Amino acid sequence: MLRQPEHDRNADETAPAEATTARAAPPVVDVHDVTVAYHRRPVLWDVDLVLDEPRLVGIVGPNGAGKSTLIKAILGLVPLASGRVQIFGQEVAAVRRRIGYVPQRESVDWDFPVTVLDVVLMGTYGRLGWLRRPGRRERDTARECLAHVGMADYASRQIGQLSGGQQQRVFLARALAQQADIYFMDEPMAGVDAATERVVFDLLAELRRQHKAVLVVHHDLRTVPKYFDYVVLLNMGVVAAGPTADVFTTKNLQQTYGGRLSVLDDAAEALQKQQRSR
Amino acid sequence: MFAWPAYNTLVVLAGASLLGMAGGLVGSFAVLRRRSLLGDALAHAALPGLCLAFLLVGRRSLPAMQAGALATGVLGVIVIALLRRATRVKEDAAIGIVLSVAFGAGVVLLRYIQNETTEGSKAGLDAYLFGKTAGMIAADVVFIAAVAALCAAAVLILFKELKLVAFDSAFAHVQGWPTLSLDLLLLGLIAVSVVISLPAVGVVLTAALLILPGAAARFWTSRLDRLLVVAMLFGLLTGAIGTLISAQVAGLPAGPLIVLVGAALFLISALAGPRRGAVARWIALTLQRRQLAKQRLLIALYEASDLAKTQGLLPGAQVITAGALAVSEAMPIAKARRDVRAGQRAGLLDRAGAWTERGASQALAAVRAQRICRQALRDYPELMVSRFDLDYSAAVADLPRELLETIELKLRREGAWPDNPRSGMTAGTSP
Numbered sequence: 001m002l003r004q005p006e007h008d009r010n011a012d013e014t015a016p017a018e019a020t021t022a023r024a025a026p027p028v029v030d031v032h033d034v035t036v037a038y039h040r041r042p043v044l045w046d047v048d049l050v051l052d053e054p055r056l057v058g059i060v061g062p063n064g065a066g067k068s069t070l071i072k073a074i075l076g077l078v079p080l081a082s083g084r085v086q087i088f089g090q091e092v093a094a095v096r097r098r099i100g101y102v103p104q105r106e107s108v109d110w111d112f113p114v115t116v117l118d119v120v121l122m123g124t125y126g127r128l129g130w131l132r133r134p135g136r137r138e139r140d141t142a143r144e145c146l147a148h149v150g151m152a153d154y155a156s157r158q159i160g161q162l163s164g165g166q167q168q169r170v171f172l173a174r175a176l177a178q179q180a181d182i183y184f185m186d187e188p189m190a191g192v193d194a195a196t197e198r199v200v201f202d203l204l205a206e207l208r209r210q211h212k213a214v215l216v217v218h219h220d221l222r223t224v225p226k227y228f229d230y231v232v233l234l235n236m237g238v239v240a241a242g243p244t245a246d247v248f249t250t251k252n253l254q255q256t257y258g259g260r261l262s263v264l265d266d267a268a269e270a271l272q273k274q275q276r277s278r
Numbered sequence: 279m280f281a282w283p284a285y286n287t288l289v290v291l292a293g294a295s296l297l298g299m300a301g302g303l304v305g306s307f308a309v310l311r312r313r314s315l316l317g318d319a320l321a322h323a324a325l326p327g328l329c330l331a332f333l334l335v336g337r338r339s340l341p342a343m344q345a346g347a348l349a350t351g352v353l354g355v356i357v358i359a360l361l362r363r364a365t366r367v368k369e370d371a372a373i374g375i376v377l378s379v380a381f382g383a384g385v386v387l388l389r390y391i392q393n394e395t396t397e398g399s400k401a402g403l404d405a406y407l408f409g410k411t412a413g414m415i416a417a418d419v420v421f422i423a424a425v426a427a428l429c430a431a432a433v434l435i436l437f438k439e440l441k442l443v444a445f446d447s448a449f450a451h452v453q454g455w456p457t458l459s460l461d462l463l464l465l466g467l468i469a470v471s472v473v474i475s476l477p478a479v480g481v482v483l484t485a486a487l488l489i490l491p492g493a494a495a496r497f498w499t500s501r502l503d504r505l506l507v508v509a510m511l512f513g514l515l516t517g518a519i520g521t522l523i524s525a526q527v528a529g530l531p532a533g534p535l536i537v538l539v540g541a542a543l544f545l546i547s548a549l550a551g552p553r554r555g556a557v558a559r560w561i562a563l564t565l566q567r568r569q570l571a572k573q574r575l576l577i578a579l580y581e582a583s584d585l586a587k588t589q590g591l592l593p594g595a596q597v598i599t600a601g602a603l604a605v606s607e608a609m610p611i612a613k614a615r616r617d618v619r620a621g622q623r624a625g626l627l628d629r630a631g632a633w634t635e636r637g638a639s640q641a642l643a644a645v646r647a648q649r650i651c652r653q654a655l656r657d658y659p660e661l662m663v664s665r666f667d668l669d670y671s672a673a674v675a676d677l678p679r680e681l682l683e684t685i686e687l688k689l690r691r692e693g694a695w696p697d698n699p700r701s702g703m704t705a706g707t708s709p
Contacts (some may be wrong), residue, residue: 075452096454108446112310113500122442126453133438158500178453 002051002230002241026089027052028182028213029074034083036066036073043069045236047083054182054213056204058228058244060221062257065235067217068104071184074215075101087182097126100180102171102188110160110167117155119170120145123177138177145173149199165196172203182213190219201227224248287525290411293419294517294536297478298487300426300471302513303433305488306495306506308468311444315370316355316465318485319377321472323354325384325481328406329391338402340418340477347473354380355465381481409480409533411521418477425474429467433506440464441502478521480533490540491516497551512547516540570668572624576637576644579621582606583633583699597631638700645696647671653685 031049035042044066051057059067072078074085076092087095100123120142121134128134134142146152149169154162162170168188175183188200204227207214218224224231224244231247233239233256240252308314324347331346332338354376361372388403405413433440442450443460451457468488475484495508520536552558583598585606598621604614621627626637633641647670654677655662667673674682689695 072448077448077451093454096452099452101449101452103446103448107448109310112445113496113502113505114441114445115501118441118502119445122446122449125438125442125455128438130439131435160500174449184452 002049002055002057002232002243004048004050004238004241026086028054028088029215030086030089031070031074032084032086034070034073034085035081036069036078037081042081042236044073047073047234047238049232049238049241051213051215051230054211055229056208056227057213057215057230057232058218058224059215059232059234060218060224060256061234061239065256067234068186070232070234071186071215071217075099075184098181100175100178100183102175102183102185104186105164105167105171105190110162112159114159115155116146116151116157116159116162116170117142119159120173120177123174123179126178141179142173142177145176146170148176149173149203150195163193165192168192168196169199172200176203180212183207183215185214185216187217187219189223221253286412287522289416289419290414290521290525291518293414293422294411294478294521294532295514296419296422296426296517297471297475298491298513298515298517298536299510300422300429300513301475301484301487301517302491302495302509302511303506304429304464304467304471305490305513306492306509307433307440307444307464308488309492310502311461311464313464313468314485314489315373316358317468317472317488319354319358319373319380320351320469321476321481321484322377322384323380324348324351324473324476325406326350326380326387327353328476329384329387329403332391332403333387333395340421344473344476347476348469350380351469351472352465355469384481405480405531406476407480407482408531409476409478409483409536411478411524411532414478422474425470429471432463432467436460436463437503478517478532479536480531483533483537486537486540487513487516490537490544494540494544494547494551497547497553497555500553512540512543516543566669573644573669573671575617575621575624576626576641577648578603578607578617579626579637580641580645580696580699584696598627598633599631633700635700638698642696642698644670647674649689649694649696650674650677650682650685653689654681657685657688 027050029049029051031047034044034047036044047070059070061067069078073080074087074092076085085092088098092099117139121138123145124134124138124141128138143152143155146155149172151166151169151173154166154170159167159170172185172188175185189197192200204214204216208229216228218227225248228244230242231244232241233247233252235256235258239256240247305314305317308317327346327348327350328343329346330350331343334346335342358369358372358376361367361375362369367375385407388406391403402410402413439450439455439460440463442453442455443457443464447457447461450460471488472484475487479487491509491512492505494512495505498508499505516536516539520539521532523539524530524532524535547555549556550558579598582603582605586598586602598618600611600614600618603609603617604611607614609617618627618631621637622629622631624637625634626640628634651662651670651673654674658681662673686695
């Protein structure tokens with residue numbers, strides 16, 4: 001269950017028995033009171049978020065709402081002005097081997113002199129640790145992951161020769177090669193072709209079947225109900241978070257987007273589809 | 279004339295080659311990690327350290343001066359980092375500030391030493407501005423070799439880690455690698471290879487020894503391991519040739535010569551390199567353009583013969599005339615004549631203007647690719663958008679087989695599936 005925890009510090013103390021029996025495993029992600037600021041301007045403000053079970057979670061909100069920053073804050077890529085983050089009940093640094101990451105495509109130089117296979121192999125580096133070079137086993141894993149995203153034929157291509165969608169698939173394959181338990185994806189569907197979007201969708205469905213947790217920064221409201229079990233509506237703070245059916249409502253969206261009509265029309269269309277499909 | 283170099287020249291040659299190799303190796307990473315200007319700032323910031331060490335020790339002691347150079351060089355980099363963090367100054371401006379201020383301070387100290395101390399005027403500190411390889415002795419070369427070996431060992435051992443951080447440091451951080459330490463290590467390698475280059479190349483131009491070999495190597499390969507080897511080779515050539523010229527011509531400082539040699543290698547690579555060199559790109563583009571022109575020609579000729587055949591528009595339909603081509607393609611008759619002649623020259627049409635066997639089969643392939651491509655673009659736009667290519671054959675090359683069969687069936691039903699123009703001719707000649 002994804003929720004915004006109550007701000008009641010004594011909750012656990014007043015019902016200790018219930019707390020210990022009801023929650024045997026620690027939450028998958030526990031974001032507590034997180035504030036991130038560039039200089040003095042807050043980008044995220046008092047964000048509280050708990051994901052109890054591994055699910056597909058869409059992080060949605062207007063431009064500049066801090067969606068990417070939320071992921072980066074959880075992963076320790078931007079300094080927290082306040083608050084703390086735990087994954088699987090531990091500090092993030094202690095569980096890095098269990099985390100898979102798909103950064104934004106634009107974040108790297110695609111002219112870098114490496115092949116597609118090289119990039120996917122980077123996913124295995126975490127397990128390899130210092131000094132050990134990737135060997136046959138890692139290569140096989142990387143090839144499998146490439147095949148998984150329909151890029152098997154591109155293994156020896158230089159990455160500069162790929163289209164945007166293909167670049168995105170390479171990043172997905174690299175994250176798969178990490179063989180993680182929880183994945184963070186930053187706009188994997190932004191500016192990709194339909195074939196790649198299909199690949200992403202199938203991949204998400206498969207990760208769901210394998211009971212992996214996946215947190216995805218997503219920009220297209222129309223596809224939210226189709227993709228995600230849970231939604232976080234974000235605009236500097238968490239406007240609403242929970243199961244898609246409960247949270248992805250016109251009222252909440254209006255609150256998140258401040259009533260920008262074209263966006264809400266998209267959402268309304270998606271909601272109708274969702275209701276019809278039930 | 280090139281005489282067989284003397285012992286002294288050999289020593290200098292070995293030293294300069296090693297400097298070039300270390301610079302090429304470390305510099306490639308610096309360039310890829312976008313830290314090459316940091317090397318430049320570091321070199322300039324080393325000058326005051328050199329001079330201060332000289333003043334403190336009171337004589338020309340190479341180890342002391344290199345230690346001083348390292349100290350202020352690294353200090354300069356720290357100041358850059360602080361400026362960026364604490365103020366709103368961007369990195370390029372911060373580098374510019376530190377580079378010029380430190381160099382200014384260094385030159386003032388240098389002149390002070392030369393004017394005020396008796397040792398100073400003899401010490402030849404001037405050489406540190408633009409470099410002087412002639413003063414190099416065997417002990418210097420041994421030291422350079424040791425530092426170069428250290429750099430090579432570090433890169434060899436940490437190749438995987440350095441590559442990852444250079445390509446995607448955020449990913450590396452999430453994966454648990456200490457990106458800051460790895461960056462500091464790279465910075466350390468840059469620092470030591472800059473410092474050992476200072477006496478030979480000078481503070482002003484040392485950065486070129488870091489940047490040029492790696493940048494030139496990029497034109498020859500797209501794989502990092504090979505790029506490092508090529509960069510080291512270019513560095514070696516740069517150092518060696520620059521030194522040789524400087525040894526032959528008295529009075530020319532080595533630094534500028536080495537830089538010019540490096541620039542020449544870079545220019546040759548940019549022109550002739552097979553990866554992205556200008557010549558290679560021009561050849562590829564020309565071939566591509568020819569290929570496209572031929573495809574267009576084949577299709578145009580096919581349409582002309584098809585029109586002649588089906589409409590019985592013109593007599594002698596076996597033969598593609600310029601007139602038929604002009605009508606079917608709505609082109610001026612002069613261009614149509616040129617095109618027919620081009621088809622004949624390429625052996626697609628015979629002298630009379632009828633299809634040759636080769637021409638017919640190539641035209642058939644081209645037209646089929648075009649029609650499949652158009653149909654697919656209409657029926658499966660989302661599939662074709664990412665594949666679309668001016669070269670129709672390339673656009674449809676990797677479509678799945680079932681899809682191709684479906685499209686063929688559809689085109690056949692509509693009577694739009696092209697037949698071999700030669701076999702069509704014989705069947706269609708009776709009016």
